Amino acid sequence: GQNIDQPTEMTATEGAIVQINCTYQTSGFNGLFWYQQHAGEAPTFLSYNVLDGLEEKGRFSSFLSRSKGYSYLLLKELQMKDSASYLCAVREPLGKLIFGQGTELSVKP
Amino acid sequence: GAVVSQHPSWVICKSGTSVKIECRSLDFQATTMFWYRQFPKQSLMLMATSNEGSKATYEQGVEKDKFLINHASLTLSTLTVTSAHPEDSSFYICSAYTGTSGVLTDTQYFGPGTRLTVL
Numbered sequence: 273g274q275n276i277d278q279p280t281e282m283t284a285t286e287g288a289i290v291q292i293n294c295t296y297q298t299s300g301f302n303g304l305f306w307y308q309q310h311a312g313e314a315p316t317f318l319s320y321n322v323l324d325g326l327e328e329k330g331r332f333s334s335f336l337s338r339s340k341g342y343s344y345l346l347l348k349e350l351q352m353k354d355s356a357s358y359l360c361a362v363r364e365p366l367g368k369l370i371f372g373q374g375t376e377l378s379v380k381p
Numbered sequence: 382g383a384v385v386s387q388h389p390s391w392v393i394c395k396s397g398t399s400v401k402i403e404c405r406s407l408d409f410q411a412t413t414m415f416w417y418r419q420f421p422k423q424s425l426m427l428m429a430t431s432n433e434g435s436k437a438t439y440e441q442g443v444e445k446d447k448f449l450i451n452h453a454s455l456t457l458s459t460l461t462v463t464s465a466h467p468e469d470s471s472f473y474i475c476s477a478y479t480g481t482s483g484v485l486t487d488t489q490y491f492g493p494g495t496r497l498t499v500l
Binding site: 313314315316355359365366367368369370372373374376378 | 395413415421424425426427430472474476478486489491492494496
């Protein structure tokens with residue numbers, strides 16, 4: 273079956289660093305994606321991992337351990353505009369994305 | 382970058398009527414299009430996978446006779462919600478997949494979504 277877990281909500285302070293964890297158990301695996309979604313809008317792509325290790329992209333980094341079924345998204349130098357929902361998604365071999373329930377991040381001044 | 386459009390962006394309809402939502406890939410051909418539904422404060426739930434020229438594959442629990450999907454070309458897929466009821470009110474999002482897994486990191490491009498409200 274498919275099971276993707278992430279915390280429901282997190283709070284962090286502007287300028288700080290926050291790590292959002294995601295664990296998964298899926299029948300197929302062809303990459304793990306992180307998306308950002310603001311209320312009422314479609315998700316926007318943040319990062320992608322298919323091999324183990326860390327991928328860095330500006331203020332955002334994502335890590336993957338396939339053997340542990342684990343990923344995290346790291347956001348540095350938090351800004352107020354980073355307040356959003358962050359979705360972890362596993363891509364199956366035929367391209368289908370299975371989403372976690374999303375983590376609602378609130379950035380406080 | 383690749384652009385996917387949806388039309389309409391929002392729609393309000395009466396209970397019992399049907400609503401059609403269009404999903405277009407504007408500058409690329411999509412081998413596959415996916416339809417998702419998102420209820421407030423919940424994540425995206427995949428409804429069906431649509432391949433051009435063939436029948437859609439529906440996820441478990443999604444009624445294929447209620448949610449009709451037509452994928453007439455490599456740039457257009459439509460979702461028709463038939464005999465809509467208030468519980469069908471949701472945010473419907475499509476995505477277009479180029480099918481070039483491993484060549485592009487983000488090969489699934491999302492449309493802006495359609496907000497459906499059934500009265």
